[in-house]
Amino acid sequence: MKEWVNLNRRDFLAAFGATYGVTACSWAAPRSWFLEYAGTEDGPPREQHINTLCSMCPGGCGLRVRLVHGCAVGVRGNKDHPINRGGLCSRASAVLQDVYNPDRLRQPLRCVGSRGSGQWEEIEWDAAIAMVADKLALLRGNGNPEGLSVVLGRGRGLSRTAWRRFARAYGTPNIIDAHPDDNLGVQPAVLATQGVAQRIGYDVAKAGYVLSFSSGWLDAHWSTEQSARVFADFRRGRPGFRPRWVHIEPRHSVTATKADEWIPIRPGTEGTLALGIAHVMIREGLYDRDFVGRHGFGFEDWTDRNGVSHLGFRRMVLQDYAPRKVEAGTGVVEGTIFRLAREFSSNGPAIAVGYDGGGCGAQATYHRMAIHCLNALAGSIDVPGGITVFQELTLLDGEFDIDDVATRGLANEPLDGPAADRRLGGSAIDLLTRAIKDRRPYSTEALILAEADPVFSLAEGAAFGAALSAVPFVAAISGYHHDSNRHADLILPALHGLHRWDFDVAHTLKGHPVVTVSQPVMDPPKRGRDAYSVVRALANRLGGKVGGALPWADAESAVEAVLRELFDRGEGATFGPANEESWAQLLETRGWRAPFSSDFAEFKRDVIAGGGWTDPIYFHGKWDRVLQRPLRRFAFSSAYLASSFEAIPAAGDPDEVSARLLPQCRAEPRTSDETYPLELYVYELPNLVGCSSPNLPWLNDIAGAYMFEKWRTWVEIHPETAERFGVTAHDHVEVRTPRGRLTLPVRLYTGVMHDVVAIPFGFGRKSGGRWCRGIGENPADLVDARTDPLTGTALWTSTRATLRKM
């Protein structure tokens, strides 16, 4: 008490300045927020901190929400969470603007008037669910369950599980991912080379050299939080050793800024450069002969069962990817290619990072294969500081009975293309567009958009929008209005992550699985429903075996079932302090048994209170797990592809056939195109990438800060290119491509390659909340997408463009 009395004037001022004189400000502030929270009626503020999952992006971070009087007023990172270790990215901090967003939908909406007219009326939940259920029951009654398509979006964990199980029980093979890359990353290339269905991680923190190929490691990674943290560890985690990071991209991005060197490259030719580097490594004998010899396949020419000899990686690379040729195609000079190859091979463990995120940066699968082959050449597969393969963890994946209708329905070919069009599995939503339009192989009668906005996020979103209009019934689960649910008959607003029970499986970049539990940190809004209960209500209404697909009464019991599965594994641990990692490493060498108690109740309590569960052990050198189908080898010449081509035709030039199994990245030298002399490069705005909500003013405000830009879409042009078109700073230009035109303000920027125009993706929504509708333009309107021959997805690169000064 004495100390309080002894407050001197300075202290007093400081106190005044810090708590800012509640009295003085409360009259000046338009509403009395203070009274609401710090009021004396309820005594001192009741404060709580609850661990939960961050639902803002697919990163799977742990949040620690601060509640005062039961109201979330702050978030911090969960210090024990293995993915974010107490850190938070910008999206996570903006979660409060999402949960309390004024434009968040609170009640089901039914479209009145013509679809797309934007006229809605609020209806009750039961009526809304009945509407969907009746439609689906009718479809099923007619024996056409495959007429339903479910498009999955940002929702993960329970909602994804629920929809998958529902679709199976209902009988539709059409459960399609709107953001395949977010969830698969470089997975198709990994499948083609390593033959594993799991995703891979880049253990950058321990790497000795990193070569990133248009990979927005710090711009557009699927886990911003982790990518930033391991980057910092890469840089300064080892005193006295500061390894090099070389970034290759048409544009000088944030990653380029933070890298030691930036090498501009023509858009869409990353794999070509990778093979150029491989050429030098092979010719100069700089590759890891031991790894290639022991674990490689198709490096040398090989002979199949029929005795036909096939072109090998080595011969192809030496023939076609001499640095001089590569220079002509990529714009990277010969000397640099030599230097990169030598640096890459002499600073192990070295990692070649292809684009690991979603959307516009995605590279063609052949290019990703080429880049990934560099990792094999450097011997970085499954070594510390190299490539890890995520440990598989599937939850709530148990079998259940389905009825005959479902069995018949599931026998249909999925609408996103028969296997022949997407040899590397996964979803191909771009093919769904075509199928809906052509009504082939069968027509789509109903479509559910589960937290997905493909119209905005796809390169061919406009076409998807047109296809949506052709579907007789569209229902959308979504917290906001957006470009896709504009075409819906019905919008069902799901509860926000901070209001519901949920779980999420994510991985650390070292490959450890992490399960984070999401719990309702505060009372959900009245009449709000979470996605799981919506799907379950739907299933129950359909009844029969469909109703049995989701046996858990509500989201909370479903999460409990998840915990039970984890408990039954008998491995892993609840989150502990950071030093856990070091003793886990110790245990890795001595065998490992879960230290938690045999009591499930205790386990459950610990997991929920601590935030989640993880398996902190990763064994390197388990080649059975790392190199799988079909040969248990790293396939420079894709054995997986060979098996998917069924039989390699005996006729024809064998080299031509077998070349299809090798990364094909031949880049033609730049041709002079009179009509479209430029190339378009679309990149994602950091801070908006993968964000589950577009209507967050804090994020929209900082998205363009790297370019001194705010709240609009601009086009970046190299000053010399601009000069040729008579364009100067602060002009507006019309960017025209074979697909469309946009008028945009110009930023002259030497950080973009000559003859390339770069446009950020992230703004340009045509409907939605007040902070995103009508802000900027969507460059997808310009993209002349090319279809990836191996996955069937549309690629953003390779659009030609021209400029006209306005």
Added chain:
Amino acid sequence: MSVATKKPSPPPLTEDAILLEPILHTGPKFYITVAVLLSVIGLGVYAYTVQYREGLGVTGLGRPVYWGFYITNFVFFIGISHAGTLISAILRIVGAEWRRTITRSAEVITVMVILFGVGNILVDLGRPDRMLNVIKHAKFGSPLLWDVCSITVYLTMSTTYLYLPLIPDIAILRDHTNKRRWFYRLLALGWTGTPRQHRILDILISVMAIIVIPVAVSVHTVVSFVFAMTIQPMWHSAIFGPYFVVGAIFSGIAALICAMALIRWVYGLGEYLKDIHFNNLGLLLLVMCFAWFYFTASEFLTTFYGSEPTHMTIFWLKFTGPFAPHFWTMVVTCFFIPVTILAFKRTRTILGTVIASLSITVGMYLERFIIVVPSLSQPRLPHAEDIVYTPTWVEWSILAACFAAFTLLYVLFTKLFPIVSIWEVQEGREKSVAEVTERLKSYLPKSQPAPARPEPVGASK
């Protein structure tokens, strides 16, 4: 005149009766003028109420240009205010006899315009309701507080300095008119024109004239310190004090010439405000033109030669960048136009000086603007370049209202008091002609034959 003749005691004013005309007679033109001015003021008041309610958000200000029109107005008006008191004081001290008809109109400008200088600072405040914090929590380390002090002193002194020579004229009004007699009686302080009163008045005026000069100089120096004391590029300069003072006198004289021409035209005072006054002020203006140019040139040359990057950014903003139109217009209107007009006797007419003055007034406003805004628009750290300060209707309205209100106050003053000092004119007629002849004689060698050669030793005393 009929009113005046009714008075029994003092002899009727015959020679200078025209000076009382505006006070005695009010025509429809006056009301029209007042109505027009009031409506402009009304617009400004409305604009300010909008600003008061909504906050400074209704202006074109933003980050990084935190200061704009209001601060420009402040500097500009305080500058104009220099004309009066300073010029009048200097002319009085040096005994320039041609001053007699113009000092009053000059001094009025000072007092009226300084109000708008201060007013603009208040308008610029985000929290005008807390303006008394400046007294309650005064912190004398801040140049803004120096401003508060020196402007307060200056306002008090120049009001006194306006009032003192007004007393005999108020007495004349008291004695010769029936209007507002209580008002004039009160203000005349019992002036009867005795020699003792005249002696005291002369002493007071002389003392005030001497004191007011350093105060006036300090005021504008301190105004410049608001900028010069910060470390912002092209503000942080030792030349700013004298530069601002010179600029102030420069714009002040220009404003004075405009005001005089207006009075001359409206009230038909051609006999009092003659060509010679305009000619003399024109010459003074010409001198100030060169002085201003000298300071401007040294400021920019010093910056250019030193070539410090942060300063050069601002320099190029003004020379070739977005503020180049303002800058070059300023150079033309503050130097080339007035010099061309004023340098030649043939063009140094009333019309000529008025044109030159108007040109300078515009130019000096621009000068203040490009002192305030460019330095702010390019902060040292990188920032977005496309945020441009463009004043909104609120700022324009308040600027217009300031001019209108100043004019209105000026007009009202002429309606209450003679704008040309009657007693000083009389005094000049009665005494000074003789005095000046005497003085002139004293300057010259005696007309009787002098010794053929001066004594060599006596020359060095």
Added chain:
Amino acid sequence: MAKWGMTIDLDRCTACQACVTACQAENNLPPTGADDARRGRNYTWMEMIPFEGEGERPKAIERLLPRPCLHCDHPPCVKVCPVGATFRNEDGIVGQIFSRCIGCRYCTTACPYTARYFNWTTPSWPEPMGKHLNPDVSVRPKGVVEKCTLCHHRLQNARDHARAEERAMRPGEYSPACVESCPTGAMVFGDLSNPESEVSKLAHSRRAYKLLEDLGTEPKVIYLREGD
């Protein structure tokens, strides 16, 4: 008294702007929109500043620098305030008394780092967004200047806790929201007057430099250069 300061290691920093949003959430910064941006009205106390390369403009961005208020030991803003609404307290924190500020914006123009902001209008949070407001930090009315306070309310809390438990404050007990949220650990916060503290050691390391050092403002936010 402690002298609070921080170092920002640009080699660790990835310019992710997590600190920017964390600060906005902690300190109750209002939402702004496109219109505010066009007029220079949107702001964040912590700002990501891109530095272009040397030479003729425009250049590729070469450095990305998170910039809070630098809490100068010789703050140019404090000198010019006519009412003492901004001050440097014994802890070295440059504070702002919102209830005294008259809104003359002299400090905003005097700050060479443009790290001070003005409330052009009454901040507003469309219903129900106001619910997220941090009860520890007041909402600033229109017409006053505001700035980074190094989350001074957190210092108050930490001190109160320490006092209640009758002990000295522990290192790390008080750190601003930006430092706490930083995913990379690029920001280290602590007592610069204690030569043993991590922040002190970093502040005296070979890579340390201050922003616009030649102005003599003696910032207590110290950057660590990229590279060895």
